[in-house]
Amino acid sequence: MNADDAIDWDDAYSNFAHIADSHAYPAKWLSLAGQFREEMNSKGLLKADLAYGAHARNRLDLFMPHGDLHGLAVFVHGGYWMEDFDKSAWSHLAKGALAHGFAVAVPSYVLCPEVRVSDITVQVGLAITRAASEIAGPIHLTGHSAGGHLVARMVTSTSPLAQAVRQRIRKTVPISPLCDLRPLMRTEMNKTLHLDAVEARLESPALLEPQEGIDVTAWAGAAERPEFVRQNALLANIWSGFDCRVDAVEEPGRNHANIIEGLVEPDHPLTRRLLCL
Incomplete structure (x- = not known):
């Protein structure tokens, strides 16, 4: 490969530059999430701002279903571990799982450069542990982009989760994972x-061994940037050589911004796959 053929890595990971009307998505997410939070709070079904650490961003929201409780689902947001997103933009993504009787935890976490990616892995482990202490039963994990990376890390051999929590995980669905x-x-x-070669290797799920017996579906949009489609397939390809269940899905017509919308719908294939329905 000569210099003219070198990959433009910034462009390869620049999602919104390649999505029509991408600028409208953050405001849309905040509006939908805010409306849903108000609705759930008015019904007494929102446990807001549960602390799992000392930092102001070490907080999670826990949405409770009507009726019988069947377990816990967790959604971890993305934003390249650094963009100014928090739990308040994603509340509405709890709808699909709630309709099936699952409580849904949505955590925030401290962002880079205040912390490193490896520190965020630890934080997410603490958030899941706190949510698991509130809700009994099976645990189902999902997250988007950097959040997809983080939930995949939870089911590797170097997961920060205690074995008692790991044993409760029934399904992990990294969405557009890094x-x-x-x-x-x-x-x-x-x-x-501030990634260096050591941290990048130690924090890359595809370079780590999965925990034995896990069930993972890597889920991406077929219309995403080629690098995200490649990374999604990479996880399933490498982990298929271990003692676990793993597959990959490319959802037609979906891009990096709208791929998460399936979680809103109780009967969407993404929701059903997450909950093993």
Whole structure:
């Protein structure tokens, strides 16, 4: 490969630059999430701002279903571990799982560069542990983009979760996951992430062994950037050589912004796969 053929890694991971009307999505998410939070709070079905650590961002929201409780689902947001998102933008994504009797936890976490990616892995482990202490039964994990990376990390052999919590995990669905962090060292965003070769390797799910017996579906949109489609397939490809269940789905017509919308619908294939229905 000559210099003219070199990969533009910033463009490869620049999602919104390749999505029509992408600027409208953050406001849309905040509006939908805010409306849903108000609705759930008015019904007494929201346990807001449960602390799982000392930092102001070490908080999670726990949405409770009507009627019988069948377990816990957790959604971990993305934003390249650094963009100014928190739990308040994603509340509405709890709808699908709630309709099937699952409580849904949505945590925030401290962002880079205040902490490192490896620190965020630990934080998410603490958030899941706190939510699991509130809700009995099976645990189902999902997350988007960097959140997909984080939930995949939870089911590796170097997971920060205690074995008692890991044993309760029935299904993990990383959505548009970042499974190999090494290419990100070549992007401008690494001025914020500060990934080095050691951390990138130790925090890349595709370079780690999965825990035995786990059930994972890597889920991406067929219309996403090629690098995300590649990373999604990579996880399933590599982990298929271990003692676990793993597959990959490319949902037709979905891009990096709208791929998460399936979680809102109780009968969408994404929701049903997450809950093993």
